[in-house]
Every structure is written in C-alpha cells, then in structure tokens.
Amino acid sequence: MKQAVMFGAGNIGRGFIGGLLAQSGYEIVFADVNQAMLDALNETKGYTIFVCDTVCSEQTVEHVSALHSADSALVDAIADAELVGTAVGLGILPRVAPTIAKAIAKRQELAMTSNLNVIACENAIRASSQLKASVYEHLSADQKAYADQYIGFPDCAVDRIVPPVTNERMVDVSVEAFYEWSVEQSAFAGEVPTVEGMHLVDDLMAYIERKLFTLNTGHAVTAYLGSIKGYETLQESFKDPAINAFVRDTMAESGAGLVQKHGFDPAAHAAYIEKIAARFQNDYLVDVVDRVGRSPKRKLASTDRLVSPLMTAKGFGLPYQHLVVGIGAALCYTNGEDPESVEVQETLATQGFMAGVSTLTGIEDAGLLNEIYSAYLALKTLS
Numbered sequence: 001m002k003q004a005v006m007f008g009a010g011n012i013g014r015g016f017i018g019g020l021l022a023q024s025g026y027e028i029v030f031a032d033v034n035q036a037m038l039d040a041l042n043e044t045k046g047y048t049i050f051v052c053d054t055v056c057s058e059q060t061v062e063h064v065s066a067l068h069s070a071d072s073a074l075v076d077a078i079a080d081a082e083l084v085g086t087a088v089g090l091g092i093l094p095r096v097a098p099t100i101a102k103a104i105a106k107r108q109e110l111a112m113t114s115n116l117n118v119i120a121c122e123n124a125i126r127a128s129s130q131l132k133a134s135v136y137e138h139l140s141a142d143q144k145a146y147a148d149q150y151i152g153f154p155d156c157a158v159d160r161i162v163p164p165v166t167n168e169r170m171v172d173v174s175v176e177a178f179y180e181w182s183v184e185q186s187a188f189a190g191e192v193p194t195v196e197g198m199h200l201v202d203d204l205m206a207y208i209e210r211k212l213f214t215l216n217t218g219h220a221v222t223a224y225l226g227s228i229k230g231y232e233t234l235q236e237s238f239k240d241p242a243i244n245a246f247v248r249d250t251m252a253e254s255g256a257g258l259v260q261k262h263g264f265d266p267a268a269h270a271a272y273i274e275k276i277a278a279r280f281q282n283d284y285l286v287d288v289v290d291r292v293g294r295s296p297k298r299k300l301a302s303t304d305r306l307v308s309p310l311m312t313a314k315g316f317g318l319p320y321q322h323l324v325v326g327i328g329a330a331l332c333y334t335n336g337e338d339p340e341s342v343e344v345q346e347t348l349a350t351q352g353f354m355a356g357v358s359t360l361t362g363i364e365d366a367g368l369l370n371e372i373y374s375a376y377l378a379l380k381t382l383s
C-alpha cells in the first residue's frame with residue numbers, strides 16, 4: 001500500500017485529511033504527542049468518521065498506526081512515504097521540521113529518486129512554505145539541493161468544521177459533511193499523487209484568502225462576540241440575532257475587499273457567504289466558542305483573518321468598521337486556559353493599549369488604532 005505520514009492525530013488529522021487519504025488507498029502513520037491517542041490508534045488500527053449533518057453517515061478508516069513525534073522510527077516512516085501531512089497548528093510546525101529534515105537526509109543517503117510531497121494543512125497563508133523554511137534550516141546546502149529536486153511543499157487551503165466531540169471511542173471523530181481541500185498543483189514534486197477529494201488549483205492565494213478571510217473571519221467574530229455575551233457554543237452565539245446580522249455584515253465587508261483583490265464574482269461570493277452561514281448553524285455538530293476563539297494572538301496577526309481583510313478593505317477605500325469591531329472583540333477575549341489569550345492581555349497591560357495593539361497587529365496608523373480603541377471600550381462595557 002502507498003504510505004502517508006500525518007503529523008497531528010487531532011480533529012483535522014483524523015476527521016478530514018486522514019479520511020481522504022484512507023479512501024484513496026493510503027496506509028496512514030499518525031505522529032502525535034498525545035500518548036493516550038497514540039495507544040488507542042495502535043490498538044484499534046482504525047477509526048470511524050461520523051458525518052453529522054441533516055443526513056448522517058459514517059466512514060471507516062483502516063490501515064492506521066501511530067508513532068510518537070519524537071520516535072526515531074518516524075524518520076524511516078517518512079523516508080518510505082509518498083505524502084506527509086500536518087494538522088498540528090501553525091505554531092507547532094517548527095517543532096516537527098527537524099524530523100522531516102532527518103527523513104530528507106536519509107532519503108538522500110539512500111539515493112532515493114522517488115518524490116515526497118509535504119502538505120501543511122493549517123489555517124494560515126502558505127503554511128507548507130512556512131514549514132519548508134523551517135525544514136531547510138536543518139539541511140546542509142547539499143541536502144537542500146537534493147530536496148529542491150525531489151521534495152515538494154505544496155501550499156493548500158483546508159476547510160471542514162471538525163469540533164471536539166466526545167465519542168464512545170476516543171479515536172472516532174465527528175465532522176460536518178462539507179469539505180474543501182485546495183492544493184497548489186504547480187508546487188508538487190514529480191507526479192501529483194492521486195487523493196480522492198483533493199482539489200488541485202493554480203490560483204491558490206485566491207482560495208486561501210477566500211476561505212481564511214470569509215469563514216474564519218466570520219467564525220472568529222462569532223466566537224469573540226459570543227464570548228462577550230456569555231455564550232458557550234458557536235451555535236448559541238450565531239443564533240443571537242444581533243451577532244448573526246453583525247457576522248454576516250463582517251463577512252460581506254471582508255468579501256468586498258476579496259472581490260476587488262481577486263476578481264471574484266460578487267453574486268458567487270455572496271452565495272459562498274450564505275453557505276458558510278448555514279454551516280455555522282449546524283445543530284448536529286455543536287462547536288464551542290473557546291475552540292473557535294483559540295490562539296487570539298495568532299488570529300490578531302497582520303496576515304490573519306481579522307487584520308488582513310481590514311487592511312485590504314481600507315486599502316481599496318471600502319468600509320471596514322465591522323472588522324474594527326471584530327478586532328476589538330478579539331482584544332476583549334479572555335481565557336485563562338489559553339496561553340495566547342493570557343499573552344494578549346499581558347501585552348495590553350504591560351505596553352499600554354495602543355502600543356500593545358500595534359505589537360500584536362502590526363498596525364501603526366494612529367487613527368486606526370484609535371478606532372480599534374473606541375470599539376474595544378464600547379465592547380468592554382458589555383462584558
């Protein structure tokens with residue numbers, strides 16, 4: 001069987017990419033640091049994906065094994081693989097890079113001329129390219145030349161809502177029916193592997209931004225406004241009429257910038273927003289505000305789902321007030337169990353609001369910082 005290694009046996013690793021790889025005939029080696037999950041996967045050697053939507057169905061995934069991320073056997077597994085995926089979170093990519101680098105070095109030692117493609121399935125702009133930069137930090141000039149020839153790092157956009165759901169067996173996972181995995185065709189090394197459900201595209205940036213700056217923008221604003229109002233689930237928050245209308249307007253605001261930037265058809269983009277709004281209302285798959293709002297420092301970064309669409313809209317002279325409020329809401333978010341939430345609040349407290357927001361978002365325009373401050377103060381009175 002063809003072999004794939006998947007870093008991250010979490011929700012997306014098992015519930016999305018693992019499912020596509022399995023249905024395409026791959027044997028999957030999951031690499032994770034969660035020992036309980038590793039043990040469970042090695043015992044069951046597979047799992048079930050419950051597709052929870054108006055119509056429910058199941059997918060059985062077989063031919064699965066698992067290794068700890070620090071296990072040296074992982075180097076051999078990657079050396080034998082055709083595909084490597086990650087779904088670990090953007091901040092973890094530098095931690096998995098050394099192992100991928102060792103496997104590339106091993107492939108070179110063995111004079112292997114088969115291709116390996118490494119795809120980082122993270123919510124970020126060009127995550128595979130970011131991973132490649134980390135991997136290359138661990139390679140010599142000679143190894144880099146080998147990697148340039150035989151190893152690909154195609155970027156992708158990954159879309160399927162997979163919340164943490166407690167199933168009877170911890171290996172099983174619950175997902176929505178919708179999925180879209182758009183991968184940059186031209187960036188593959190060698191022949192493109194056949195993965196049923198992988199959508200090969202040429203204009204990847206348009207796909208990444210369409211997804212990250214529509215679904216994830218709306219999702220984040222739903223979570224942060226919901227948190228201010230004391231909602232625990234995304235569904236409760238999105239059913240609040242004021243939040244619902246606000247989030248739709250925020251996605252439309254971001255969308256107007258995307259239409260200008262990427263030349264999207266406005267009607268098709270409006271339909272895309274409506275489809276996302278319907279996905280947020282999926283009562284068959286309850287999601288939580290703290291998952292969607294997690295890692296607010298990452299979400300407040302200049303390249304991410306709040307600030308980037310704001311700057312795009314502003315740059316085109318389009319309205320951006322909803323996005324300003326979304327940033328204000330993110331700055332209000334507190335969750336003592338989320339290290340990034342703690343760090344955001346510490347940054348604001350130690351640097352002062354304006355300097356702190358500037359550090360977090362990269363925004364230097366004093367007028368814009370003042371607008372964010374006003375939105376933040378108004379939201380603070382509600383929390």
Ligand SMILES: NC(=O)c1ccc[n+]([C@@H]2O[C@H](COP(=O)([O-])OP(=O)(O)OC[C@H]3O[C@@H](n4cnc5c(N)ncnc54)[C@H](O)[C@@H]3O)[C@@H](O)[C@H]2O)c1
Nearest residue numbers: 008009010011012031032033069087088089122123161162
């Ligand atoms: N869940 C979703 O709806 C969704 C959808 C699209 C994209 N994503 C993206 O997918 C990525 C993963 O998200 P998730 O929801 O699956 O998170 P998750 O927390 O369910 O899974 C992450 C997994 O990575 C593992 N991990 C942590 N450090 C590791 C390491 N050093 N080596 C190997 N594994 C390690 C964790 O133990 C965990 O099992 C994120 O970048 C997220 O933005 C998530």
Ligand SMILES: O=P(O)(O)OC[C@@H](O)[C@@H](O)[C@H](O)[C@H](O)CO
Nearest residue numbers: 123158159160161162216219292
């Ligand atoms: O994974 P994050 O933290 O970047 O964002 C949280 C959610 O918005 C996200 O996981 C969505 O569920 C997902 O992007 C849907 O495709």
